[in-house]
Amino acid sequence: MKPFEELTRLGRMRRIGHLARVALDEYDLTETRINFRKQAGNSLFCVTEKKPSLKKVDSHLFTNGQYLLRVHQPGYQTVDAILLELTWLTALRRDVKAPVPEPVSNRKGRLLTTVAVPGVPGTRNCSLLRWVRGRLVTRNIRPQHYRAQGQLMALLHNHAEKWHAPSDYAKRRYDWHGLFRDDSGSGLEASDVWPLIPSSKLESFEIVARRVQEVMDEWGDGAEVCGLIHADLGVDANVLFWKGEARAIDFDDSGLGYYIYDLAVALEHCREDSRYCQYRDALLNSYVQSRHLPEEQFEHLELFMAAFQVYWYLWATAVIHLHPRRRGSLRTRMERAARLVRRYLAEN
Numbered sequence: 001m002k003p004f005e006e007l008t009r010l011g012r013m014r015r016i017g018h019l020a021r022v023a024l025d026e027y028d029l030t031e032t033r034i035n036f037r038k039q040a041g042n043s044l045f046c047v048t049e050k051k052p053s054l055k056k057v058d059s060h061l062f063t064n065g066q067y068l069l070r071v072h073q074p075g076y077q078t079v080d081a082i083l084l085e086l087t088w089l090t091a092l093r094r095d096v097k098a099p100v101p102e103p104v105s106n107r108k109g110r111l112l113t114t115v116a117v118p119g120v121p122g123t124r125n126c127s128l129l130r131w132v133r134g135r136l137v138t139r140n141i142r143p144q145h146y147r148a149q150g151q152l153m154a155l156l157h158n159h160a161e162k163w164h165a166p167s168d169y170a171k172r173r174y175d176w177h178g179l180f181r182d183d184s185g186s187g188l189e190a191s192d193v194w195p196l197i198p199s200s201k202l203e204s205f206e207i208v209a210r211r212v213q214e215v216m217d218e219w220g221d222g223a224e225v226c227g228l229i230h231a232d233l234g235v236d237a238n239v240l241f242w243k244g245e246a247r248a249i250d251f252d253d254s255g256l257g258y259y260i261y262d263l264a265v266a267l268e269h270c271r272e273d274s275r276y277c278q279y280r281d282a283l284l285n286s287y288v289q290s291r292h293l294p295e296e297q298f299e300h301l302e303l304f305m306a307a308f309q310v311y312w313y314l315w316a317t318a319v320i321h322l323h324p325r326r327r328g329s330l331r332t333r334m335e336r337a338a339r340l341v342r343r344y345l346a347e348n
Contacts, residue, residue: 134240
């Protein structure tokens with residue numbers, strides 16, 4: 001059998017597809033059809049029961065008999081991190097009926113299934129989620145979409161503030177060290193990436209990092225300002241809409257961070273849009289209808305948006321350092337990140 005590393009991309013996907021089918025045998029499903037959807041770090045498969053069972057399911061939120069099977073990327077998230085994500089999703093569904101994916105336990109009652117097959121190195125962690133109805137909005141984006149997202153984010157943050165996460169599970173942190181010093185998600189410590197930043201950008205990035213540290217030190221990390229956040233939720237990605245309701249998907253990068261950072265990430269993609277102020281006000285006005293947002297946090301929204309740009313630039317720089325061929329695909333987005341940091345500093 002040819003080594004996995006020597007296979008073409010298609011060949012590797014075929015092997016992972018076989019592993020996915022083996023993983024499905026661990027779940028109490030009827031005869032299924034499995035289709036590869038995309039490779040986004042994790043390998044994602046759509047699973048459909050040919051004859052869906054009559055299990056009780058929220059048909060408004062989920063497509064009965066349809067699931068998302070994730071074969072988790074080795075080394076990207078620890079087992080503890082994946083389990084915390086799945087446990088939080090389970091709690092969100094149980095406690096507040098949040099419009100988020102619902103994890104499905106395997107026959108052993110476990111949320112995570114570990115699988116090994118010949119031809120795929122090591123073991124792979126797999127998880128199964130109910131398929132959330134909805135669509136991404138890529139055109140005709142309006143303030144109403146941000147209003148719906150604001151309601152959703154308030155629900156998630158309210159739950160995170162009160163929910164007691166299992167103490168033995170760890171997740172990525174979006175505090176100062178998590179943003180600017182720890183593993184950037186690329187496999188390279190962010191502290192090792194700073195020397196790679198071009199001198200023309202280094203000073204402005206350091207100013208942002210220093211200001212963020214001052215604010216976080218002042219606020220502390222109590223549950224009223226910091227908790228589990230999605231960390232990658234925006235109308236441009238990971239928000240589905242169904243009959244006016246916003247629904248959150250892909251909690252893979254969720255972690256412990258500041259709620260205002262989550263809101264900043266939700267808005268950063270439209271920062272240069274002429275309708276930015278409308279979108280921002282729609283999201284925040286909707287958010288505060290269900291959750292109090294202290295004025296001092298709102299005043300630092302732009303700072304946390306700049307912090308995201310620095311964090312993203314560090315990640316992209318690490319990726320290019322490890323994989324030089326990706327430079328071309330990341331260059332435009334990196335220049336945008338640097339431009340937005342300069343804009344923030346010019347205005348503040």
